[in-house]
Amino acid sequence: MEHTVHCLGNGRVCVYGKGADIFQAFGPDYSAPNCFTAAVDGEFETKKISYRQYEHRSGGCVITDYMPENESVFYRTVKGGAVMNFEVKNAVIQNTPYENTYIFITYEGAPVYIYDFFPDGKPKAYTSSEKRYAVMKILGDADTALTGEKSFRVICRDCIIAFAFSHSPEDAFGLISKPAPEPNAPLRDFYADKYADVVSDVYDVIASQQSYNGSVLAGYNYHLCYIRDNYGVLRFLLACKAYGRAKLLLEFYLSVFERSGRIHNAQGMTDGSFHIHENDNVEITGYIVLMFVKYYETTSDDGLLRRAVPLIEYCLRCQHGSMVGDVLPFNGDETYVAGGFLQRSALNDGSAEATSLYHRSVVKLRSLGGIAGVDPVLFEKALSDAALIEKNYLKNFVIDGVFYANKPGIGHAPDMRHGVRACGHGFGLCFRNENGDYVCPDCVNKKTPRFYGDAYGKRYSTEAAVLCPAFTGTSLIPSDIIKATAKKIAASLYERDGIVGYEPGMLLYAGGYDEKTVQKMLSMRDKFGVWSEYFRGGRQAGTLCRTWESAVNAAALLEN
Secondary structure, eight states: OOHHHHHHHOSOOEEETTTTTTEEEEEESSSSOEEEEEESSSOOOOEEEEEEEEEEETEEEEEEEEEEOSSSSEEEEEEEEEEEEEEEEEEEEEEEETTEEEEEEEOOOOOEEEEEEOOTTTEEEEOOOSSSSEEEEEEEEEEEEEEEETEEEEEEEEEEEEEEEEHHHHHHHHHHTTTOOOOOOOOOOOOOOOOHHHHHHHHHHHHHHHTTTTOOBBBBBBBBBHHHHHHHHHHHHHHOOOOHHHHHHHHHHHHHHHHHOOOOOOOOOOSOOOEOOTTSSHHHHHHHHHHHHHHHHHHHOOHHHHHHHHHHHHHHHHHHHOOOOTTTTTOOTTTHHHTSSSOGGTSSEHHOOOOOOOOHHHHHHTTTTTTTOOHHHHHHHHHHHHHHHHHHHHHHHETTEESSSSEOOOOOSSSSEEEEOSSSSSSEEEEOOOOOOOEOOTTSSSSOOOOOTTTTTTTOOOOOHHHHHHHHHHHHOOHHHHHHOOOHHHHHHOOSHHHHHHHHHHHHHHHOOHHHHHHHHHHHHTTTTTOOSSSETEEEEEOEEEEEEEEHHHHHHHOO
């Protein structure tokens, strides 16, 4: 069975597949829930033509998947015969008066990966706030039969299967009535004077997962636009001179802030919803500032920077207001928290990474002089914070020459926060119980043991705490510590069974260009030239076809 995942997308419709099988298809916006799956009988060899076209071959059968440039339609052509089994997800299926034409209605309340606090007092999974429609039409020589309430089989000989996605049935039927266009090769607007094939493949995986409004998916598990992930994406887009896509990404964040007056760990693509993690005022706010500064430094586009001043000021206020003495706490989706290297019992500790990001964002803004136009009173407070961080950073995070990710006992303990509940009852609004753990409303007054055993108050030394600041360019960590950490990680890179997908790229930022690390990194790509969340036992693992890991690694090749 095919293991590699590929993504086909035009900014309006997104399709994830394994070989000729489709396991997700959704639109017309990229935060929509999955609409259907398709399993094809037999084994197929899959070839990428572009980020909007893939070809699957088995014996005398050729299946071609493609999308036009700016319409919410997905086409699958079949030549030579194939049997496909479709199953509708998060929707109901209805016949229409038209031959070989069905409509799928994605119901209100279909799940998407966003959480929020509802008026009845109970935290719940955020669900789709509106219906979406997909119309399927089969043209040519094929037989169709319903096989269940939400499933049907198509026996194809030579035919075209078209899927149109819309927020209204009228628009969906209007799209499906148009003649099927011929596939066309999209323009790849990037430049690379080295590793051009690698850059091309990474550009494709990002282009397929970038919505028309600029937001970029974190992957098929996450129909959201994550800030940390998109910091890496922006670095890659700027490194390969894909300035149009880079600007579109930043304009998305501006539109979110201008509409809502806030930014969170991850944003819904179009419906104004958020995925909120613990201590969301830190880390991501530093990344946002660095994204806009990096774009300005690369393009000299001061118009976008000036438009971003209110968002930049918001990020500075968030970080200044979250200072606990001379440190910031952890964001709950911070790189090594999310990766399981650090227990959530430490989230209220001082964070080496979040603290360094605040410092770095202030230092970079200062380097612009008055160009940003940030409120001088606010910026003076930020400068004072940066000076305090710089004065005490090593004392806070380096002990006997060992760099630690956290500083326990800083006295940060909010009564409630969004995030992962220690009691195991899902994700949402959490309340601090008498043990200092954050649990669901039903568990907050129950007598429970401390959930993290002996982890409380513990110092954690993890290489990721050095690699990520090295990637963002911190001046707080001495170069000898960064180089020694990079050397230690590089020495074990060929021996370890498990490797985090972005690790080799960040190693290049920490330790400089190293041919052996580059070769290991290149060997971790899939057959379409991109990276996954993890690499275990000689193969990709976790979420495949990832934008963050692919962007970090490719940017490292271009920038080092």
